[in-house]
Amino acid sequence: MKIMPHALIALSAAVMAVNAQADSFREALQGGKISGELRNAITQSSHTDAWAEAGAVNNNSTGNTALRIDYATAAYKGLSFGVGFQTSWDWGLQDKDTGRAFGGGDGEDDTRNTIHATDMVQGYMNYAFDPASTKTNIRLGRQKIVSPLLMNSGAWPMQDSFDAVVINNQDLPGTSISAIAVNSWNTRFGASADAATSNDKHYDNPVMSLYLTNKSVDGLTVELQWLSNDNDETIGDGPVAVGSKGPYVTTFAGFDYNLGDYTVSAKYLTSDFDEDSNTEGTNVWGVQGKAKVGGVTLQLAHTQVGDDANFPGTLGHVPQFRSYNNTTIDCDLYAGLGTTVVSAAHGLGVEGLMAQASYAMWSQSDEGQAASGTDFDGGYELAIDLQYKVPSVPGLSTRLQLSQMEFGETAGASRGDENALTYGKLGVNYAF
Secondary structure (H helix, E strand, C coil), X not given: CCCCHHHHHHHHHHHHHHCCCCHHHHHHHHCCEEEXXXXXXXXXXXXXXXXXXXXXXXXXXXXXXXXXXXXXXXXECCEEEEEEEEEEEECCCCCCCCCCHHHCCCCCCCHHHCCCCEEEEEEEEEEECCCCCCCEEEEEEEECCECCCEXXXXXXXXXXXXXXXXXXECCCCCEEEEEEEEEEEXXXXXXXXXCCCCCCEEEEEEEEEEEEEECCCCCEEEEEEEEEECCCCCCCCCCCCCHHHCCEEEEEEEEEEECCCEEEEEEEEEEEECCCCCCCEEEEEEEEEEEEECCEEEEEEEXXXXXXXXXXXXXXXXXXXXXXXXXXXXXXXXXCEEEEEEEEEECCCCCCEEEEEEEEXXXXXXXXXXXXXXXXXXXXXXXXXXXXXXXXXXXXXXXXXXXXXXXXXXXXXXXXXXXXXXXXXXEEEEEC
């Protein structure tokens, strides 16, 4: 089965061109909306010998700017089109372009934030059926998708997207059901890709998924998702490379129950690897509680990964969506890893500001360390997150993230004795 979204979009555009002189379609074009965003990020971090644990945040000195322009037509008899382009510039802050810190080299290049490329991030057609008959929507082509097991990333100036067919139905009260078939994952690197892990992924067999959300009970949100990958080649991103395990199936179940000043959440994920794999699969579970006390939002959460294998995570540049951790290191993935997080957030009396401090404590079983090749046991991360939306300039926002990490006692021991890391990231974005 092959999905050819761009060819179908071009054909549909040609058909629509026949009616281009019709006032209704002209009005749809004139009623279209142009939007976009100018995004900037800079990172600085120290060097640690704990390469496997720190991953891409090790030894950074990078800066990147990206500009994205989107255009979406208004609907004409239920049919609409959208297109988006993005371009980025590398600031060239890194002392050495080669020698990735993730692989143990002495270079300062985190390639997520040193992209110099231009590409089409969106290009789709959308058809909405008559709502009097059914609340069903079909989107075909290059698009953004947000779900627990399949999601594009907005963490960096350049963004990724998917070539996919997404059918969404909302006929049931408070319920949204999506059927998704993904033919390609378009990474954020564009023409600047310098490694096979950065290139776009075109799948021999479409990645299939079903995603359901239900909000029919007041205050309660339930999410369920199933995803099947029937490809032998690598289809995803680090820090956990799942391609070597061959085909796999993942599931997600989660809920959030909001009681005003209190919120209780839980999630459970499973992975089932191909029979030829060295392991049958693994699981992840997590619980979270939040409470608002005197203007302060307090959080306590724990996440635990099974001992047998790393969890494949979310397909896209988002290692684990629906994370409870609020920290730099994505810990919902590594075998045998337990993460306990306490945090507090407050606006500090400044309009548009939210300041959050989080402390994550790690424990990792011996079996998990052997399966993942990492040692987080006894380590921690202290993180500060300052987000500010400028009230006088709508669309302008800044975010400063600072972290101090200490990995397990044996992390990086064969390479040196430095198992700590200091990390900082500043983002300045303007949406229009």
